[in-house]
Amino acid sequence: MELDCGVWLSLGGFHERGRDWPTTQRIYNCHALLDPAGHLVAAYRKTHLCDVELEGRVTMKESSFTNPGTEIVPPVSTPAGKLGLSICYDLRFPEISLALRRAGAEILTYPSAFTVPTGSAHWEVLLRARAIESQCYVVAAAQTGKNHERRTSYGHALVVDPWGAVVAQCREGPGLCYAEIDLDYLHRIRQEIPVHGHRRPGLTSMAGWRRLQGWQRCREPLAGTVKSRAGPRPLCFRPFLPKTQQQDALRAPPSPCAAARRVSPLFFGVPPKPLHCCGGAGAEGRSQALQ
Template sequence: MRLAAIQMVSTPDVDRNLEQAATLVARAAAGGAELVALPEYFCLMGRQDGDKLAVAEAPGHGPIQQALSDWARRHGIWLVGGTLPLAREADPLHATNSCLVFGPEGRQASRYDKIHLFRYDDGERRYDESQTLCPGRQPAAFEARARDGTAHRVGLSVCYDLRFPELFRALMQPPCDLLVVPAAFTRPTGEAHWELLLRARAVENQCYVLAPAQGGRHENGRSTWGHSLLVDPWGRVLDCRPDGEGLVTGTLDPAVLRQVRQQLPALEHRVLGPGLPATAAGD
């Protein structure tokens, strides 16, 4: 299955961002991609946290969701729609940071609400997503069928989730072939940890990791790390885009998955974790 991650430098203008995303999705599809993933907040990088509440859409309705559906159907692709804010009827002061997936017929195939909310303060930069977001509660995965008929299990996560390996372990029951990590990492945290963590998630779960990111200096003054990546199950970086808008592409090869898991069956060797037996001390 051919994959593409889209890197953007999104603005505070939803319409401009949708126009740019449409162009990049079309370019990825023209290059043969069967699954395309957009970055976190592809639709809006606001000037202040509350801006996302102003554009939050009701689940199943709104121009951002319609655009994602239209692009998936027009190009006949699986589209992992980065993230967008979805409104909560019971709590108008908070939204969910949601990743929606649309299949080749334009129908929504999955939804994942970001579980782990980012908070950071280095004395110069301060972020606290809990001021405007409420966390999700459940992992989410879906089955994407390639054009050759091969079915692939795809697990979803968002940005800060990358630091919590227990989420990815939960997604590996049963094992995923691909983990997708839309993100908008800050430059300090990205430079220190982004590639390290992505490669670790690929190695420990013996699967491909596709990470579309925001990458550059935004109109709101924020700088994001970029370095969108595709990593294989052995931890090799297959493609990377350091900065600016563009694509990361590559192939999910089932033969590589089988080879890695057969040569080093680490997933079968797990002893600890949910659903695995525990032994009392001294037994």
């Protein structure tokens, strides 16, 4: 088809037998991108497998016959723009779309086979969300019709622009829709609302650092605070206990927080310096708690 029509084809998902087929007996769900000469330019293997159970409606266990892919494929340069590849259930994970956006993607593709219950509730809103947060065009081909006695696919293939507007959509049953990809419009939106430059990954890495260090923030009001633009912020953190220790902690008498750490809205990933304890522990106790 690409040779006859001179077009690029985004095709997915194909069931692919990988090199590990003899040992795993599981396939990969593959999204293939072909150029007008029929060459395979890129292949993405679905990284998130759909294991869901909607009581009385839909049960899927993709992991029972599919291996998850292990990597995201860099965006591919095409005449329409830089194309990022995903598949179906990946749509529920914004981390992939944001990673592709950081890598230069201008168009995100999601060939899919949503069920009727999940598609009618989530299909359009998820695609629009991915387009808005990444400021990319989103192109989503969709399987439609009855797969077998226990499953029917939702269909409704559509295209969303970087503003989040649906610019083309198929309705019930098989169909074809067209949309114009306007990269000048895309870059104007990114310039007017530069969310990519406003992201603060240090905030999430700080939370991850605290959790790895075994600390969580106190929830009760505290006397010790630090001033910030957002108003007073409590200084106090207490040890985070694994679930296996939570019952013992509940039976133990309440104790004041062992130590405190600096919290700032401008903090980016550097381990904070200890501040004053909010009461109850001496210097020795604070030193032990911070080790």
